Amino acid sequence: MFYEDWLNDNQELEAQVIQEEANRIKFVNYARVLLEHIRVGRLTLNQAIRLVIKNINSMSYYQDDE
Incomplete structure (x- = not known):
């Protein structure tokens, strides 16, 4: 049985995996924004490290207003 088949058979687990992947994408985008802020001073x-720690603890991620 393949990973995808296993997830399809476990809808609750599939939803959890999808949410975790979405959270990782949000965090990567947040990190990119922070790196750009560091680059331009x-x-x-x-x-930036303090912001990452704060946001990990609160599970809230940066929302780009632009």
Whole structure:
């Protein structure tokens, strides 16, 4: 049995995997925004690290307003 077949047979698990993948994508986008802010001098590395820790703990991710 393939991974996809196993997930299809377990709808609840499939929904959880989809949500986790969406969260990873949000976090990667958040990290890219932070790296850009560091690059242009809006944030220091330490400030970015604090933001990551804060957002991981609260499970809220950066929402780009642009």
